[in-house]
Amino acid sequence: MTFSGPSIIFLTSLSAIPLSYFMNKISQMIDQRMILVAGVCSLLFVTIIPYLHVKYNPRKTDSFFYVLSIFTFSSVIDLVIGLENDGLIENFMTFYLKEGEPYLKTAHGTMICYWDGVIHYALYLMILAAISWGQSYREVALYWVGSLAHSMLVLMPAILMGPHGVKWPVLLNIPFLIIPFFAGGKFLRQRPSEEEHTEPSKMMKHPRIWRRPLDLFLVLYFLAASCVAILRFTAAFGGKVELAERYAQKYEPYLMESSKYAAAQMAVYLFFFLPYYAGSIYALIFPGESWMSDWSLIHAGAAAQAQFSHMGSSVHYRTPYVHRVPQNMKARAVFWVVNVLLFAVPQLMAYRCTNEPSFFQKANKTVVISEESEKNRKKK
Incomplete structure (x- = not known):
């Protein structure tokens, strides 16, 4: 019985379950550096197996195949951590969470582990299926790049600012911090040329923004999201602005939580999301x-991962009660409306852009037909 490359990756990832249980039983491994060594050995192990499979099966293999062997294994580990944090299983990662990465025992750590163990793992399986069938997985990979890159951009600063300190096993996060950015650059360079997916019949002069209801809604959303990003950043970093202080106290007290995850996330919103909002407003008003x-x-x-982690942490039992969403109905309504919109509308925006890519291409002047010329022709 032979297994395909994607099947090897899938089966290798499942080895994380017995391996984590076995490693937890080795009580002599009390030194942090030994935990780091064990983690590196585990990652090498899950990389060597697919490598040996490819070596003895001289079929051309996508370089991303080896990345998946590491990331699928990590996803299963993270799912185990999330389940253990919530008391659904025990004695799998107890020692590691105590001596290795204690910051993963927080509400935010639990949420990012669930996201990695479920959503990222599902994306990996979709990519593996596409590789197996010889199909493109570029769009799925770009979504994954945004999600994982955001997760790490929040996690690493929060570790440095948080109360848990920095231990040697934090170095195990380096591949997960670096690889998404290199992968993102690779997939962005593989963008199809405009001629490949532009239909001349659709390259008409675009109507004004107020004649495109969906795009007008998206512009208004990005304007509102920009204001929310500034407001929440100010609140998370203790700015002495009355509106920000009132918002944090009444609607999102998690912004002031001591673990610093919320603060790091609001910084990402301000310094990374806000420029994207501005660019999107321009691109929607002036297509091309x-x-x-x-x-x-x-x-x-990135937005999906951010909002899942933020909303989950705001109601999770590991968050101190005073920093959870207040119990009154108005506060809960404001919290959920704001955060669900921040989760859902970026998904709508992605659908809008990928469903009609020709709308965002620069029109070829030789085939563009203006609305006025078309009206004049019909009159004649």
Whole structure:
């Protein structure tokens, strides 16, 4: 019985379950550096197996195949951590969470582990299926790049600022911090040329923004999201602005939580999301920016991961009670409306951009027909 490359990756990832249980039983491994060594050995192990499979099966293999062997294994580990944090299983990662990465025992750590163990793992399986069938997985990969890159951009600063300190096993996060950015650059360079997916019949002069209801809604959303990003950043970093202080106290007290995850996330919103909002507003009002399709997918992945973690942490039992969403109905309504919109609308934006890529291509002047010329022709 022979297994395909994707099947090997899938089966290798499942080895994380017995391996984590076995490693937890080795009580002599009390040194942090030994935990780091064990983690590195585990990652090498799950990389060597697919490598040996490819070596003895001289079929051309996508370089991303080896990345998947590491990331699928990590996803299963993270799912185990999430389940253990919530008391659904025990004695799998107890020692590691105590001596290795204690910051993963927080509400935010639990949420990012669930997201990695379920959503990222599902994306990996979709990519593996596409590789197996010889299909393109570029759009799925861009969504994954946004999601994982955001997760790490929040996690690493929060570790440095948080109360848990920095231990040697934090170095195990380096591949997960670096690889998404290299992968993102690779997939962005593989963008199809405009001629490949532009239909001349659709290259008409675009109507004004107020004649495009969906795009007008998206512009208004990005304007509102920009204001929310500034407001929440100010609140998370203790700015002495009355509106920000009132918002944090009444609607999102998690912004002031001591673990610093919320603060790091609001910084990402301000310094990364806000420029995207501005660019998107411009691209929707003045169509023709070909970067929109790719970056809408990256932003959709980042926004989904961000909001899942933020909303989950705001109600999770590991968050101190005073920093959870207040119990009154008005506060809960405001919290959920704001955060669900921040989750859902970027997904709508990605669908809008990828469903009609020709709208965001620069029109070829030789085939553009203006609305006025068309009206004059009909009159004649």
